[in-house]
Amino acid sequence: MSDADDEIMNAVARALRSHGYADLTMQDIADESSKSKSLLHYHHDTKADLLIAFLDDLLTEYEQRLECRADQPPEQRIVDFLARFVFTPEDDEREAFHLALLEMRSQGPFNDRIQAQLERSDRLLRETLAEIIADGIADGTFEPVDPDRTAALLVAALDGARTRQITLGEANELPLDGDNITYTRATVEELLAQIVEPILAEGGTLPDLDTTLAELDRED
Amino acid sequence: MSDADDEIMNAVARALRSHGYADLTMQDIADESSKSKSLLHYHHDTKADLLIAFLDDLLTEYEQRLECRADQPPEQRIVDFLARFVFTPEDDEREAFHLALLEMRSQGPFNDRIQAQLERSDRLLRETLAEIIADGIADGTFEPVDPDRTAALLVAALDGARTRQITLGEANELPLDGDNITYTRATVEELLAQIVEPILAEGGTLPDLDTTLAELDRED
DNA sequence: GGTGGCTGACTGACTAGTCAGTCAAACCGA
DNA sequence: TCGGTTTGACTGACTAGTCAGTCAGCCACC
Numbered sequence: 001m002s003d004a005d006d007e008i009m010n011a012v013a014r015a016l017r018s019h020g021y022a023d024l025t026m027q028d029i030a031d032e033s034s035k036s037k038s039l040l041h042y043h044h045d046t047k048a049d050l051l052i053a054f055l056d057d058l059l060t061e062y063e064q065r066l067e068c069r070a071d072q073p074p075e076q077r078i079v080d081f082l083a084r085f086v087f088t089p090e091d092d093e094r095e096a097f098h099l100a101l102l103e104m105r106s107q108g109p110f111n112d113r114i115q116a117q118l119e120r121s122d123r124l125l126r127e128t129l130a131e132i133i134a135d136g137i138a139d140g141t142f143e144p145v146d147p148d149r150t151a152a153l154l155v156a157a158l159d160g161a162r163t164r165q166i167t168l169g170e171a172n173e174l175p176l177d178g179d180n181i182t183y184t185r186a187t188v189e190e191l192l193a194q195i196v197e198p199i200l201a202e203g204g205t206l207p208d209l210d211t212t213l214a215e216l217d218r219e220d
Numbered sequence: 221m222s223d224a225d226d227e228i229m230n231a232v233a234r235a236l237r238s239h240g241y242a243d244l245t246m247q248d249i250a251d252e253s254s255k256s257k258s259l260l261h262y263h264h265d266t267k268a269d270l271l272i273a274f275l276d277d278l279l280t281e282y283e284q285r286l287e288c289r290a291d292q293p294p295e296q297r298i299v300d301f302l303a304r305f306v307f308t309p310e311d312d313e314r315e316a317f318h319l320a321l322l323e324m325r326s327q328g329p330f331n332d333r334i335q336a337q338l339e340r341s342d343r344l345l346r347e348t349l350a351e352i353i354a355d356g357i358a359d360g361t362f363e364p365v366d367p368d369r370t371a372a373l374l375v376a377a378l379d380g381a382r383t384r385q386i387t388l389g390e391a392n393e394l395p396l397d398g399d400n401i402t403y404t405r406a407t408v409e410e411l412l413a414q415i416v417e418p419i420l421a422e423g424g425t426l427p428d429l430d431t432t433l434a435e436l437d438r439e440d
Numbered sequence: 441g442g443t444g445g446c447t448g449a450c451t452g453a454c455t456a457g458t459c460a461g462t463c464a465a466a467c468c469g470a
Numbered sequence: 471t472c473g474g475t476t477t478g479a480c481t482g483a484c485t486a487g488t489c490a491g492t493c494a495g496c497c498a499c500c
Contacts, residue, residue: 110240153410160380190373
Protein backbone atom coordinates (compact mmCIF):
# COMPACT_ATOMS: atom_id res chain seq x y z
CA MET A 1 0.00 0.00 0.00
CA SER A 2 1.22 3.46 -0.87
CA ASP A 3 1.93 6.10 1.77
CA ALA A 4 -1.03 8.14 0.57
CA ASP A 5 -3.40 5.20 0.76
CA ASP A 6 -2.06 4.39 4.18
CA GLU A 7 -2.73 7.91 5.35
CA ILE A 8 -6.23 7.80 3.92
CA MET A 9 -7.04 4.58 5.76
CA ASN A 10 -5.79 6.06 9.02
CA ALA A 11 -7.88 9.14 8.37
CA VAL A 12 -10.97 6.99 7.80
CA ALA A 13 -10.32 5.23 11.09
CA ARG A 14 -9.97 8.50 12.95
CA ALA A 15 -12.98 10.09 11.29
CA LEU A 16 -15.09 7.02 11.93
CA ARG A 17 -14.03 7.17 15.52
CA SER A 18 -15.10 10.75 16.10
CA HIS A 19 -18.17 10.94 13.87
CA GLY A 20 -19.52 7.41 13.60
CA TYR A 21 -20.50 5.69 10.40
CA ALA A 22 -23.93 7.29 10.07
CA ASP A 23 -22.67 10.89 10.17
CA LEU A 24 -19.44 10.34 8.30
CA THR A 25 -18.73 12.71 5.38
CA MET A 26 -15.88 12.71 2.90
CA GLN A 27 -14.90 16.09 4.29
CA ASP A 28 -14.65 14.61 7.78
CA ILE A 29 -12.20 12.06 6.44
CA ALA A 30 -10.21 14.67 4.54
CA ASP A 31 -10.05 16.83 7.66
CA GLU A 32 -8.40 13.96 9.53
CA SER A 33 -5.62 13.78 6.94
CA SER A 34 -3.28 16.36 5.50
CA LYS A 35 -4.90 15.87 2.10
CA SER A 36 -7.99 17.22 0.36
CA LYS A 37 -11.39 15.69 -0.18
CA SER A 38 -10.66 15.58 -3.90
CA LEU A 39 -7.79 13.23 -3.29
CA LEU A 40 -10.11 10.74 -1.66
CA HIS A 41 -12.12 10.64 -4.87
CA TYR A 42 -8.94 10.49 -6.88
CA HIS A 43 -7.99 7.21 -5.18
CA HIS A 44 -11.47 5.82 -4.61
CA ASP A 45 -14.32 6.56 -7.01
CA THR A 46 -17.12 6.73 -4.47
CA LYS A 47 -17.57 6.97 -0.72
CA ALA A 48 -18.88 3.39 -0.71
CA ASP A 49 -15.74 2.19 -2.50
CA LEU A 50 -13.57 3.92 0.05
CA LEU A 51 -15.40 2.37 2.96
CA ILE A 52 -15.27 -1.10 1.44
CA ALA A 53 -11.52 -0.68 0.93
CA PHE A 54 -11.23 0.38 4.55
CA LEU A 55 -13.19 -2.64 5.76
CA ASP A 56 -11.09 -4.95 3.63
CA ASP A 57 -7.98 -3.43 5.13
CA LEU A 58 -9.32 -3.80 8.64
CA LEU A 59 -10.23 -7.45 8.24
CA THR A 60 -7.06 -8.42 6.42
CA GLU A 61 -4.95 -7.03 9.20
CA TYR A 62 -7.18 -8.74 11.73
CA GLU A 63 -6.83 -12.08 9.94
CA GLN A 64 -3.08 -11.83 9.83
CA ARG A 65 -2.94 -11.49 13.59
CA LEU A 66 -4.89 -14.74 13.91
CA GLU A 67 -2.47 -16.77 11.85
CA CYS A 68 0.65 -16.67 13.96
CA ARG A 69 1.49 -19.00 16.84
CA ALA A 70 0.38 -22.18 15.05
CA ASP A 71 3.36 -24.00 16.52
CA GLN A 72 2.14 -23.83 20.14
CA PRO A 73 0.30 -26.70 21.88
CA PRO A 74 -3.54 -26.57 21.65
CA GLU A 75 -4.14 -25.52 25.27
CA GLN A 76 -1.81 -22.53 24.81
CA ARG A 77 -3.34 -21.64 21.44
CA ILE A 78 -6.88 -21.65 22.78
CA VAL A 79 -5.97 -19.45 25.75
CA ASP A 80 -4.15 -17.16 23.34
CA PHE A 81 -7.20 -17.00 21.11
CA LEU A 82 -9.49 -16.07 23.97
CA ALA A 83 -6.99 -13.68 25.54
CA ARG A 84 -6.79 -11.66 22.33
CA PHE A 85 -10.40 -10.60 22.92
CA VAL A 86 -9.66 -9.02 26.28
CA PHE A 87 -9.21 -5.28 26.32
CA THR A 88 -9.78 -2.36 28.66
CA PRO A 89 -11.68 0.90 27.97
CA GLU A 90 -8.32 2.67 28.17
CA ASP A 91 -7.33 0.88 24.97
CA ASP A 92 -8.87 3.58 22.77
CA GLU A 93 -7.37 2.20 19.60
CA ARG A 94 -8.95 -1.23 20.03
CA GLU A 95 -12.26 0.18 21.12
CA ALA A 96 -12.43 2.55 18.15
CA PHE A 97 -11.45 -0.24 15.78
CA HIS A 98 -14.21 -2.54 16.95
CA LEU A 99 -16.78 0.21 17.12
CA ALA A 100 -16.08 1.07 13.50
CA LEU A 101 -16.37 -2.60 12.67
CA LEU A 102 -19.65 -2.87 14.54
CA GLU A 103 -21.09 0.05 12.62
CA MET A 104 -20.11 -1.50 9.34
CA ARG A 105 -21.50 -4.83 10.48
CA SER A 106 -24.87 -3.28 11.12
CA GLN A 107 -24.82 -2.07 7.51
CA GLY A 108 -24.15 -5.58 6.20
CA PRO A 109 -27.77 -6.49 5.52
CA PHE A 110 -28.08 -3.42 3.27
CA ASN A 111 -24.84 -3.87 1.38
CA ASP A 112 -23.76 -7.08 -0.31
CA ARG A 113 -20.12 -6.12 -0.53
CA ILE A 114 -19.93 -5.45 3.19
CA GLN A 115 -21.73 -8.68 3.93
CA ALA A 116 -19.33 -10.72 1.85
CA GLN A 117 -16.41 -9.34 3.81
CA LEU A 118 -18.12 -10.08 7.11
CA GLU A 119 -18.84 -13.67 6.14
CA ARG A 120 -15.25 -14.22 5.15
CA SER A 121 -14.16 -12.94 8.54
CA ASP A 122 -16.68 -14.98 10.53
CA ARG A 123 -15.76 -18.18 8.76
CA LEU A 124 -12.06 -17.65 9.39
CA LEU A 125 -12.65 -16.94 13.06
CA ARG A 126 -14.75 -20.01 13.67
CA GLU A 127 -12.57 -22.27 11.55
CA THR A 128 -9.40 -21.17 13.31
CA LEU A 129 -10.90 -21.93 16.70
CA ALA A 130 -12.49 -25.21 15.56
CA GLU A 131 -9.12 -26.29 14.20
CA ILE A 132 -7.40 -25.61 17.51
CA ILE A 133 -10.04 -27.69 19.28
CA ALA A 134 -9.88 -30.48 16.68
CA ASP A 135 -6.09 -30.57 16.94
CA GLY A 136 -6.40 -30.77 20.71
CA ILE A 137 -8.82 -33.68 20.48
CA ALA A 138 -6.57 -35.47 17.98
CA ASP A 139 -3.53 -35.25 20.23
CA GLY A 140 -5.42 -36.06 23.42
CA THR A 141 -5.28 -32.60 24.99
CA PHE A 142 -9.06 -32.22 24.91
CA GLU A 143 -11.91 -34.64 25.51
CA PRO A 144 -13.86 -35.40 22.33
CA VAL A 145 -16.43 -32.63 21.76
CA ASP A 146 -17.96 -31.18 18.62
CA PRO A 147 -15.31 -28.65 17.53
CA ASP A 148 -17.69 -26.63 15.35
CA ARG A 149 -20.34 -26.26 18.05
CA THR A 150 -17.87 -25.38 20.75
CA ALA A 151 -16.16 -22.88 18.45
CA ALA A 152 -19.49 -21.29 17.55
CA LEU A 153 -20.38 -20.89 21.22
CA LEU A 154 -17.03 -19.39 22.16
CA VAL A 155 -17.04 -16.98 19.21
CA ALA A 156 -20.60 -15.87 19.99
CA ALA A 157 -19.76 -15.21 23.65
CA LEU A 158 -16.57 -13.31 22.77
CA ASP A 159 -18.37 -11.26 20.16
CA GLY A 160 -21.23 -10.45 22.48
CA ALA A 161 -18.94 -9.44 25.32
CA ARG A 162 -16.98 -7.15 23.03
CA THR A 163 -20.11 -5.54 21.60
CA ARG A 164 -21.49 -4.89 25.05
CA GLN A 165 -18.23 -3.50 26.35
CA ILE A 166 -17.97 -1.13 23.41
CA THR A 167 -21.56 0.07 23.28
CA LEU A 168 -22.22 0.45 26.99
CA GLY A 169 -19.61 3.15 27.37
CA GLU A 170 -17.65 4.33 30.36
CA ALA A 171 -19.79 2.60 32.89
CA ASN A 172 -19.33 -0.77 31.26
CA GLU A 173 -17.41 -2.34 34.10
CA LEU A 174 -19.22 -5.14 35.79
CA PRO A 175 -19.31 -4.88 39.55
CA LEU A 176 -18.21 -8.46 40.02
CA ASP A 177 -16.13 -9.87 42.86
CA GLY A 178 -16.44 -6.54 44.64
CA ASP A 179 -14.05 -5.17 42.04
CA ASN A 180 -14.66 -3.67 38.62
CA ILE A 181 -13.78 -5.82 35.63
CA THR A 182 -14.46 -5.38 31.94
CA TYR A 183 -17.08 -7.37 30.08
CA THR A 184 -14.48 -9.02 27.86
CA ARG A 185 -12.26 -9.97 30.79
CA ALA A 186 -15.12 -11.45 32.82
CA THR A 187 -16.40 -13.40 29.83
CA VAL A 188 -13.02 -14.85 28.90
CA GLU A 189 -12.44 -15.93 32.51
CA GLU A 190 -15.83 -17.60 32.64
CA LEU A 191 -15.36 -19.29 29.26
CA LEU A 192 -12.03 -20.71 30.37
CA ALA A 193 -13.48 -21.97 33.64
CA GLN A 194 -16.86 -23.19 32.38
CA ILE A 195 -16.17 -24.35 28.83
CA VAL A 196 -12.49 -24.94 28.19
CA GLU A 197 -11.33 -26.30 31.55
CA PRO A 198 -14.04 -29.03 31.60
CA ILE A 199 -12.99 -30.41 28.22
CA LEU A 200 -9.33 -30.71 29.20
CA ALA A 201 -8.23 -34.32 29.26
CA GLU A 202 -7.41 -35.92 32.62
CA GLY A 203 -4.39 -34.27 34.24
CA GLY A 204 -4.15 -31.38 31.78
CA THR A 205 -3.83 -27.77 32.93
CA LEU A 206 -4.54 -24.48 31.20
CA PRO A 207 -1.92 -21.75 30.86
CA ASP A 208 -2.57 -18.81 33.17
CA LEU A 209 -4.65 -16.00 31.62
CA ASP A 210 -2.68 -13.15 33.18
CA THR A 211 0.60 -14.60 31.99
CA THR A 212 -0.77 -15.04 28.48
CA LEU A 213 -2.14 -11.49 28.45
CA ALA A 214 1.25 -10.15 29.50
CA GLU A 215 2.94 -12.12 26.72
CA LEU A 216 0.50 -10.86 24.08
CA ASP A 217 1.09 -7.34 25.36
CA ARG A 218 4.84 -7.70 24.91
CA GLU A 219 4.40 -9.00 21.35
CA ASP A 220 2.34 -6.15 19.97
CA MET B 221 -49.90 6.30 22.97
CA SER B 222 -52.11 7.90 20.33
CA ASP B 223 -53.03 6.12 17.13
CA ALA B 224 -50.92 8.55 15.14
CA ASP B 225 -47.90 8.00 17.32
CA ASP B 226 -48.42 4.27 17.04
CA GLU B 227 -48.51 4.51 13.27
CA ILE B 228 -45.37 6.63 13.28
CA MET B 229 -43.46 4.10 15.37
CA ASN B 230 -44.48 1.30 13.03
CA ALA B 231 -43.39 3.41 10.09
CA VAL B 232 -39.99 4.01 11.70
CA ALA B 233 -39.59 0.28 12.19
CA ARG B 234 -40.46 -0.46 8.57
CA ALA B 235 -38.29 2.34 7.22
CA LEU B 236 -35.38 1.30 9.39
CA ARG B 237 -35.82 -2.20 8.09
CA SER B 238 -35.61 -1.31 4.42
CA HIS B 239 -33.11 1.57 4.52
CA GLY B 240 -30.96 1.03 7.59
CA TYR B 241 -30.15 3.64 10.19
CA ALA B 242 -27.34 5.33 8.26
CA ASP B 243 -29.45 6.11 5.18
CA LEU B 244 -32.72 6.77 6.94
CA THR B 245 -34.52 9.99 6.02
CA MET B 246 -37.64 11.54 7.46
CA GLN B 247 -39.22 11.14 4.03
CA ASP B 248 -38.47 7.41 4.11
CA ILE B 249 -40.36 7.18 7.38
CA ALA B 250 -43.27 9.26 6.08
CA ASP B 251 -43.46 7.08 2.98
CA GLU B 252 -43.97 4.04 5.18
CA SER B 253 -47.01 5.62 6.81
CA SER B 254 -50.16 7.21 5.45
CA LYS B 255 -49.04 10.54 6.89
CA SER B 256 -46.76 13.32 5.76
CA LYS B 257 -43.22 14.20 6.72
CA SER B 258 -44.51 17.37 8.33
CA LEU B 259 -46.55 15.31 10.75
CA LEU B 260 -43.42 13.62 12.00
CA HIS B 261 -42.05 17.04 12.93
CA TYR B 262 -45.39 18.00 14.40
CA HIS B 263 -45.15 15.15 16.91
CA HIS B 264 -41.37 15.05 17.33
CA ASP B 265 -39.30 18.20 17.06
CA THR B 266 -36.23 16.67 15.47
CA LYS B 267 -35.21 13.45 13.77
CA ALA B 268 -33.04 12.62 16.79
CA ASP B 269 -36.04 13.05 19.10
CA LEU B 270 -38.10 10.73 16.95
CA LEU B 271 -35.44 8.03 16.94
CA ILE B 272 -34.92 8.27 20.69
CA ALA B 273 -38.68 7.91 21.17
CA PHE B 274 -38.61 4.89 18.88
CA LEU B 275 -35.75 3.30 20.81
CA ASP B 276 -37.52 3.96 24.09
CA ASP B 277 -40.61 2.31 22.68
CA LEU B 278 -38.63 -0.67 21.45
CA LEU B 279 -36.91 -1.27 24.77
CA THR B 280 -39.99 -0.74 26.89
CA GLU B 281 -41.88 -3.36 24.94
CA TYR B 282 -38.86 -5.64 25.16
CA GLU B 283 -38.66 -5.20 28.92
CA GLN B 284 -42.32 -5.96 29.39
CA ARG B 285 -41.89 -9.31 27.71
CA LEU B 286 -39.15 -10.18 30.21
CA GLU B 287 -41.30 -9.58 33.25
CA CYS B 288 -43.93 -12.25 32.93
CA ARG B 289 -43.65 -15.85 34.13
CA ALA B 290 -42.11 -14.95 37.50
CA ASP B 291 -44.22 -17.65 39.12
CA GLN B 292 -42.48 -20.57 37.39
CA PRO B 293 -39.69 -22.62 39.02
CA PRO B 294 -36.11 -21.39 38.33
CA GLU B 295 -35.17 -24.19 35.90
CA GLN B 296 -38.21 -23.39 33.77
CA ARG B 297 -37.58 -19.64 33.95
CA ILE B 298 -33.99 -19.98 32.83
CA VAL B 299 -34.88 -22.20 29.87
CA ASP B 300 -37.63 -19.71 29.00
CA PHE B 301 -35.16 -16.86 29.16
CA LEU B 302 -32.71 -18.57 26.83
CA ALA B 303 -35.42 -19.86 24.50
CA ARG B 304 -36.67 -16.34 23.91
CA PHE B 305 -33.43 -15.61 22.10
CA VAL B 306 -33.92 -18.35 19.52
CA PHE B 307 -35.29 -17.28 16.17
CA THR B 308 -35.10 -18.29 12.53
CA PRO B 309 -34.26 -16.13 9.50
CA GLU B 310 -37.88 -16.60 8.43
CA ASP B 311 -38.93 -14.51 11.41
CA ASP B 312 -38.52 -11.25 9.50
CA GLU B 313 -40.13 -9.18 12.20
CA ARG B 314 -37.68 -10.29 14.89
CA GLU B 315 -34.70 -9.97 12.63
CA ALA B 316 -35.67 -6.45 11.56
CA PHE B 317 -36.29 -5.46 15.15
CA HIS B 318 -32.89 -6.57 16.32
CA LEU B 319 -31.13 -5.18 13.30
CA ALA B 320 -32.64 -1.77 14.02
CA LEU B 321 -31.57 -2.15 17.62
CA LEU B 322 -28.05 -3.10 16.59
CA GLU B 323 -27.77 -0.03 14.38
CA MET B 324 -28.86 2.20 17.21
CA ARG B 325 -26.50 0.43 19.57
CA SER B 326 -23.57 1.21 17.33
CA GLN B 327 -24.56 4.87 17.58
CA GLY B 328 -24.53 4.76 21.38
CA PRO B 329 -20.98 6.01 21.84
CA PHE B 330 -21.85 9.12 19.82
CA ASN B 331 -25.13 9.88 21.52
CA ASP B 332 -25.64 10.08 25.27
CA ARG B 333 -29.38 9.68 25.13
CA ILE B 334 -29.10 6.47 23.15
CA GLN B 335 -26.42 5.18 25.48
CA ALA B 336 -28.52 5.82 28.56
CA GLN B 337 -31.33 3.73 27.08
CA LEU B 338 -28.94 0.92 26.20
CA GLU B 339 -27.52 0.81 29.70
CA ARG B 340 -30.96 0.62 31.23
CA SER B 341 -31.74 -2.32 28.96
CA ASP B 342 -28.48 -4.17 29.63
CA ARG B 343 -28.85 -3.84 33.37
CA LEU B 344 -32.39 -5.17 33.30
CA LEU B 345 -31.40 -8.13 31.16
CA ARG B 346 -28.51 -9.16 33.37
CA GLU B 347 -30.37 -8.53 36.60
CA THR B 348 -33.35 -10.56 35.49
CA LEU B 349 -31.14 -13.51 34.65
CA ALA B 350 -29.01 -13.14 37.78
CA GLU B 351 -32.17 -13.11 39.87
CA ILE B 352 -33.39 -16.34 38.32
CA ILE B 353 -30.04 -17.95 39.10
CA ALA B 354 -29.94 -16.53 42.63
CA ASP B 355 -33.48 -17.76 43.28
CA GLY B 356 -32.46 -21.18 42.01
CA ILE B 357 -29.48 -21.29 44.32
CA ALA B 358 -31.59 -20.15 47.26
CA ASP B 359 -34.17 -22.91 46.76
CA GLY B 360 -31.58 -25.59 45.98
CA THR B 361 -32.33 -25.94 42.27
CA PHE B 362 -28.84 -24.81 41.28
CA GLU B 363 -25.41 -25.41 42.76
CA PRO B 364 -23.94 -22.26 44.29
CA VAL B 365 -22.28 -20.20 41.54
CA ASP B 366 -21.74 -16.46 41.11
CA PRO B 367 -25.10 -15.32 39.68
CA ASP B 368 -23.72 -12.08 38.23
CA ARG B 369 -20.82 -13.74 36.43
CA THR B 370 -22.93 -16.55 35.04
CA ALA B 371 -25.59 -14.08 33.93
CA ALA B 372 -22.98 -11.89 32.23
CA LEU B 373 -21.59 -14.88 30.32
CA LEU B 374 -25.01 -16.10 29.20
CA VAL B 375 -26.12 -12.63 28.11
CA ALA B 376 -22.89 -12.06 26.19
CA ALA B 377 -23.22 -15.38 24.36
CA LEU B 378 -26.89 -14.79 23.52
CA ASP B 379 -26.16 -11.28 22.32
CA GLY B 380 -23.23 -12.41 20.20
CA ALA B 381 -25.17 -15.24 18.63
CA ARG B 382 -28.03 -12.93 17.75
CA THR B 383 -25.73 -10.28 16.28
CA ARG B 384 -23.97 -12.85 14.14
CA GLN B 385 -27.18 -14.43 12.96
CA ILE B 386 -28.56 -11.04 11.95
CA THR B 387 -25.49 -9.62 10.28
CA LEU B 388 -24.30 -12.69 8.41
CA GLY B 389 -27.40 -12.82 6.29
CA GLU B 390 -28.99 -15.68 4.37
CA ALA B 391 -26.05 -18.02 4.65
CA ASN B 392 -25.95 -17.74 8.41
CA GLU B 393 -26.87 -21.33 9.11
CA LEU B 394 -24.15 -23.32 10.74
CA PRO B 395 -23.48 -26.65 9.10
CA LEU B 396 -23.55 -28.52 12.37
CA ASP B 397 -24.68 -32.12 12.94
CA GLY B 398 -24.89 -32.53 9.18
CA ASP B 399 -27.97 -30.35 9.33
CA ASN B 400 -28.37 -26.57 9.17
CA ILE B 401 -29.19 -24.78 12.38
CA THR B 402 -29.31 -21.10 13.24
CA TYR B 403 -26.65 -19.37 15.28
CA THR B 404 -29.09 -18.55 18.07
CA ARG B 405 -30.44 -22.11 18.25
CA ALA B 406 -26.98 -23.69 18.33
CA THR B 407 -25.79 -21.28 20.99
CA VAL B 408 -28.78 -21.77 23.27
CA GLU B 409 -28.45 -25.55 22.99
CA GLU B 410 -24.78 -25.35 23.88
CA LEU B 411 -25.37 -22.95 26.77
CA LEU B 412 -27.99 -25.26 28.22
CA ALA B 413 -25.73 -28.30 27.89
CA GLN B 414 -22.41 -26.69 28.90
CA ILE B 415 -23.39 -23.99 31.40
CA VAL B 416 -26.86 -24.54 32.82
CA GLU B 417 -27.02 -28.35 33.01
CA PRO B 418 -23.75 -28.58 34.99
CA ILE B 419 -25.00 -26.21 37.71
CA LEU B 420 -28.23 -28.16 38.25
CA ALA B 421 -28.32 -29.67 41.72
CA GLU B 422 -28.14 -33.46 42.03
CA GLY B 423 -31.15 -35.14 40.48
CA GLY B 424 -32.54 -32.02 38.81
CA THR B 425 -33.54 -31.99 35.15
CA LEU B 426 -34.02 -29.16 32.68
CA PRO B 427 -37.25 -28.63 30.76
CA ASP B 428 -36.97 -29.60 27.10
CA LEU B 429 -35.99 -26.75 24.76
CA ASP B 430 -38.32 -27.75 21.92
CA THR B 431 -41.28 -27.98 24.27
CA THR B 432 -40.47 -24.57 25.74
CA LEU B 433 -40.09 -23.03 22.28
CA ALA B 434 -43.47 -24.42 21.26
CA GLU B 435 -45.06 -22.95 24.39
CA LEU B 436 -43.54 -19.53 23.80
CA ASP B 437 -44.78 -19.69 20.23
CA ARG B 438 -48.29 -20.36 21.39
CA GLU B 439 -48.21 -17.43 23.81
CA ASP B 440 -47.22 -14.71 21.37
C1' DG C 441 -65.90 30.07 14.42
C1' DG C 442 -62.21 28.23 16.71
C1' DT C 443 -59.06 24.68 17.68
C1' DG C 444 -55.97 20.70 16.99
C1' DG C 445 -54.30 17.58 13.64
C1' DC C 446 -52.36 17.71 9.56
C1' DT C 447 -50.35 19.09 4.85
C1' DG C 448 -47.62 20.87 0.64
C1' DA C 449 -44.56 24.04 -0.71
C1' DC C 450 -40.55 26.00 0.52
C1' DT C 451 -35.60 27.03 2.19
C1' DG C 452 -30.94 27.04 3.80
C1' DA C 453 -27.46 24.02 4.98
C1' DC C 454 -24.90 20.44 3.62
C1' DT C 455 -22.90 16.58 0.71
C1' DA C 456 -20.92 13.52 -2.90
C1' DG C 457 -18.86 13.95 -6.79
C1' DT C 458 -16.66 16.77 -10.89
C1' DC C 459 -13.39 19.35 -13.25
C1' DA C 460 -9.91 22.39 -14.84
C1' DG C 461 -5.74 23.34 -13.56
C1' DT C 462 -1.13 23.32 -10.48
C1' DC C 463 3.16 21.37 -9.39
C1' DA C 464 7.06 18.47 -8.80
C1' DA C 465 9.36 14.58 -10.22
C1' DA C 466 10.44 11.28 -13.80
C1' DC C 467 11.69 10.64 -18.41
C1' DC C 468 14.01 11.25 -22.79
C1' DG C 469 16.32 12.68 -26.90
C1' DA C 470 20.23 15.40 -28.37
C1' DT D 471 23.93 17.70 -19.08
C1' DC D 472 20.42 20.27 -20.63
C1' DG D 473 15.75 21.56 -22.37
C1' DG D 474 11.32 20.11 -23.10
C1' DT D 475 7.56 16.86 -22.35
C1' DT D 476 4.85 13.69 -19.91
C1' DT D 477 2.85 11.80 -15.93
C1' DG D 478 0.76 11.19 -11.56
C1' DA D 479 -0.51 13.23 -7.21
C1' DC D 480 -3.04 16.64 -5.71
C1' DT D 481 -6.13 20.91 -5.05
C1' DG D 482 -9.96 24.65 -4.81
C1' DA D 483 -13.94 26.00 -6.72
C1' DC D 484 -17.98 24.43 -8.37
C1' DT D 485 -22.60 21.88 -9.17
C1' DA D 486 -26.53 19.18 -8.73
C1' DG D 487 -28.98 17.06 -5.58
C1' DT D 488 -30.65 15.85 -0.88
C1' DC D 489 -31.93 16.69 3.68
C1' DA D 490 -34.09 18.37 8.12
C1' DG D 491 -36.81 21.63 9.51
C1' DT D 492 -40.35 25.74 8.79
C1' DC D 493 -44.55 27.92 7.88
C1' DA D 494 -48.89 29.47 6.20
C1' DG D 495 -52.90 27.63 5.67
C1' DC D 496 -56.50 23.71 5.12
C1' DC D 497 -60.21 21.03 7.13
C1' DA D 498 -63.00 18.10 10.20
C1' DC D 499 -65.11 18.28 14.34
C1' DC D 500 -66.59 20.49 18.51
